[in-house]
Amino acid sequence: MSNPRTLFDKIWDNHVVHRQDDGTCLLYIDRHLVHEVTSPQAFEGLRMTGRKVRRPENTLAVPDHNVPTSGRAQGIADEESRIQVETLSRNCEEFGVQLFGMNDIRQGVVHIIGPEQGFTLPGMTIVCGDSHTATHGAFGSLAFGIGTSEVEHVLATQTLIQKPAKNMRITVEGDLLPGVTAKDMILHIIGVIGTAGGTGYVIEYAGEAMRKLSMEGRMTICNMSIEAGARAGLIAPDETTFEYIKGRPLAPKAGNWEQAVAYWKTLPSDAGAKYDKEIVVQAADIEPQVTWGTSPEDVVGISAFVPAPSDGRDANKKSAIERSLDYMGLKAGQRVQDIIIDKVFIGSCTNGRIEDLREVARIAKGRKVAESVYAMIVPGSGLVKLQAEEEGLDEIFIEAGFDWREPGCSMCLAMNADRLSPGERCASTSNRNFEGRQGRGGRTHLLSPAMAAAAAIAGHLADVRDYE
Numbered sequence: 001m002s003n004p005r006t007l008f009d010k011i012w013d014n015h016v017v018h019r020q021d022d023g024t025c026l027l028y029i030d031r032h033l034v035h036e037v038t039s040p041q042a043f044e045g046l047r048m049t050g051r052k053v054r055r056p057e058n059t060l061a062v063p064d065h066n067v068p069t070s071g072r073a074q075g076i077a078d079e080e081s082r083i084q085v086e087t088l089s090r091n092c093e094e095f096g097v098q099l100f101g102m103n104d105i106r107q108g109v110v111h112i113i114g115p116e117q118g119f120t121l122p123g124m125t126i127v128c129g130d131s132h133t134a135t136h137g138a139f140g141s142l143a144f145g146i147g148t149s150e151v152e153h154v155l156a157t158q159t160l161i162q163k164p165a166k167n168m169r170i171t172v173e174g175d176l177l178p179g180v181t182a183k184d185m186i187l188h189i190i191g192v193i194g195t196a197g198g199t200g201y202v203i204e205y206a207g208e209a210m211r212k213l214s215m216e217g218r219m220t221i222c223n224m225s226i227e228a229g230a231r232a233g234l235i236a237p238d239e240t241t242f243e244y245i246k247g248r249p250l251a252p253k254a255g256n257w258e259q260a261v262a263y264w265k266t267l268p269s270d271a272g273a274k275y276d277k278e279i280v281v282q283a284a285d286i287e288p289q290v291t292w293g294t295s296p297e298d299v300v301g302i303s304a305f306v307p308a309p310s311d312g313r314d315a316n317k318k319s320a321i322e323r324s325l326d327y328m329g330l331k332a333g334q335r336v337q338d339i340i341i342d343k344v345f346i347g348s349c350t351n352g353r354i355e356d357l358r359e360v361a362r363i364a365k366g367r368k369v370a371e372s373v374y375a376m377i378v379p380g381s382g383l384v385k386l387q388a389e390e391e392g393l394d395e396i397f398i399e400a401g402f403d404w405r406e407p408g409c410s411m412c413l414a415m416n417a418d419r420l421s422p423g424e425r426c427a428s429t430s431n432r433n434f435e436g437r438q439g440r441g442g443r444t445h446l447l448s449p450a451m452a453a454a455a456a457i458a459g460h461l462a463d464v465r466d467y468e
């Protein structure tokens, strides 16, 4: 009998092309996703050295960060954004890479469209020049973000040089309480292990509460692994995974399907597989979460209070809390639910999927966005938008006073026209609350889609359980 292996070990071993004595490996890459921000110099590098894209059929490109979320017929007003999006189109045409252009119904945030198309499959190695590539780990695929020079390497060779990671398992035991979602789980986990807690590790998420999540929820969890410092996140594939993939445009068909599923079933970690680190969290300890500071680990339950610098575990953290409070315009000891908001952003690769929008609609139905709040909903892709409209969710949103927009990254990072003004405060379903992330001087509170909907209605951070 060979040694019991983890899901990570199995995928890794299956993709090693060459192993150096120090353990560094050349890995075969099954899928490469490309967006407009990190690809221009990579294509330029190929052009300058006269190389081609090695496997264009395994490469898929989409503009997402710089696209406008309204008035697309008029093109892109901002020149820098327009040039990036046009450059991607030109590069894809020249190198024979499939592109879902800005006006294609399949366009959307890169990490939403991969799974949606069945491009993301279990057991694969998947890369993209983007840190939230971790999202795809929800399918039991090894997915990580890479830099632009690595994008060029993968385009040219379909391989990547990587050092092996350590294995961490985070188990969430028991059932979630009412009103608690995947977003609350991952925010809570980051609060427990910290933004450096996953450094050097690939995190495999396990336990009853994880197994019960839909694929959408699992993607939300894996998406934010990077915010815990991890190289990637993983969840073992199971019936929920197969059910989600079946019938998608690029999924294995007919005879190949049974063969693929049979292989995917061999992937989950073997009994007795060794992890370098184990963390166990009780689902019952998690209440709806919200961040108060400028790091995703600055998170508390919605019934809590804003911490004081003296709550910091060491001098560094104490001064970080002080700086955060200052930037965020908050007072130590203030009730989190008393924090008044100006804007709400619902969308991003963390929470821009159909299930997220259904959650928002469930809370928003028959209610109104507070008069003092501007609330926008940006679906993760054109197909998510279409499905939401087929389900009549758009009518609920518009009726409630939400702005219903076109798909893209939008105010997750404010590379397009959607942004906060200095001092504005936003309840956001995205994944980063760094200073200036949603616009210079803007203040971000991360939370779940249902919590964002509740905040939009209340005009301040609110407990979704009061709105169920």
Ligand SMILES: CC(C)[C@H](C(=O)O)[C@@H](O)C(=O)O
Residues within 6 Å of the ligand: 037, 038, 065, 129, 130, 131, 132, 145, 413
């Ligand atoms: C622009 C891109 C390189 C960046 C990333 O790598 O994550 C962005 O998607 C983000 O979320 O900050």
Ligand code: SF4
Residues within 6 Å of the ligand: 064, 065, 109, 110, 111, 130, 132, 348, 349, 350, 408, 409, 412, 413, 430, 431
């Ligand atoms: S939605 Fe946000 S986190 Fe996701 S890829 Fe776009 S900018 Fe990055």
